[in-house]
């Protein structure tokens with residue numbers, strides 16, 4: 001039997017060598033040629049997962065028998081896998097998604113085995129599918145989009161884009177499980193250019209299937225004075241970029257994507273105005289979160305940003321009592337960190353507009369300061385002064401409103 005390093009580990013190291021990048025290569029994956037399941041088990045490997053994949057008994061690295069795959073049904077599940085010991089390294093590499101992911105390395109000599117010219121594609125910064133087997137796994141449409149978001153200087157080969165469109169148009173993406181789609185989306189959100197992920201999915205007609213509520217935003221106009229970029233889809237991508245610049249949290253980036261979903265359902269006769277889009281957006285955020293089974297913190301932040309982002313933008317003009325109501329609605333007393341994330345997302349919304357990128361967002365400073373000062377007010381002082389029952393809450397609220405008013409007085413109104 002022979003073993004080779006494969007996949008992301010080889011790709012990342014070759015990128016560093018050929019392009020001078022400094023990617024920390026992830027865990028090592030191995031492919032085993034000329035062996036069998038029983039031989040692997042005899043050597044102490046443990047079998048994991050559905051495919052002939054094993055874990056090394058000591059270091060727990062993944063070792064997989066070389067295999068070929070043939071599609072037998074729709075979507076991701078219908079596969080016939082052949083892992084007989086005669087499957088060659090080249091055959092195994094040919095079933096892999098992209099040429100840059102289809103290289104192997106001999107661990108003894110360091111030699112790179114590169115039958116599909118992955119090195120050349122790295123040098124030319126091209127994401128190119130390895131073989132016709134690409135279409136056999138629809139998840140690859142999302143993977144390519146994710147790699148485009150990660151390696152943002154790379155372009156997708158035109159012939160690969162054609163294959164991606166073909167997969168989307170054939171309805172194959174509908175067979176992907178929500179878990180796999182969600183995993184790809186959340187991991188794309190942690191890349192440096194997540195907006196590229198969504199733009200690529202749009203380009204190959206996949207976004208309409210994967211996330212129709214988001215896709216609906218392209219072509220929906222906004223009033224030009226607030227949105228020189230006009231299109232809500234373009235605006236949303238700009239907000240995502242700003243959110244990415246301001247924070248590494250994927251919850252914030254997800255909320256940025258969801259904040260204007262309501263604009264996609266504004267009645268045509270009301271355009272380009274979007275009254276009540278914050279409320280109209282709420283069920284669409286819920287639908288999106290249900291579909292992707294997002295963890296609760298994603299849903300909570302996205303709903304709050306969707307409903308209250310305009311309140312944040314208008315903070316300098318709002319009455320102090322309205323600001324206090326906003327704080328109560330946002331539950332800032334119990335969730336101060338979520339409130340910070342809310343403010344960052346609102347700032348991203350304000351800056352994610354053509355020509356507005358460098359504008360200050362004093363609203364966040366005001367609200368941030370106001371919450372911190374309001375948090376210092378507690379019942380103790382009022383109890384000591386003989387106030388009881390319901391009146392305590394009222395006294396706390398009154399004091400908080402006065403504090404907010406004093407802070408507002410110190411803030412300049414925007415021009």
Ligand SMILES: Nc1ccn([C@@H]2O[C@H](COP(=O)(O)OP(=O)(O)OP(=O)(O)O)[C@@H](O)[C@H]2O)c(=O)n1
Nearest residue numbers: 007008009026095096097098101102137139140
């Ligand atoms: N749908 C898939 C998933 C994986 N692979 C192959 O399996 C390897 C390992 O997959 P995985 O660990 O999921 O991804 P990586 O390419 O290592 O990328 P990442 O850094 O995102 O984990 C890939 O390089 C690729 O050769 C594939 O061809 N098609």
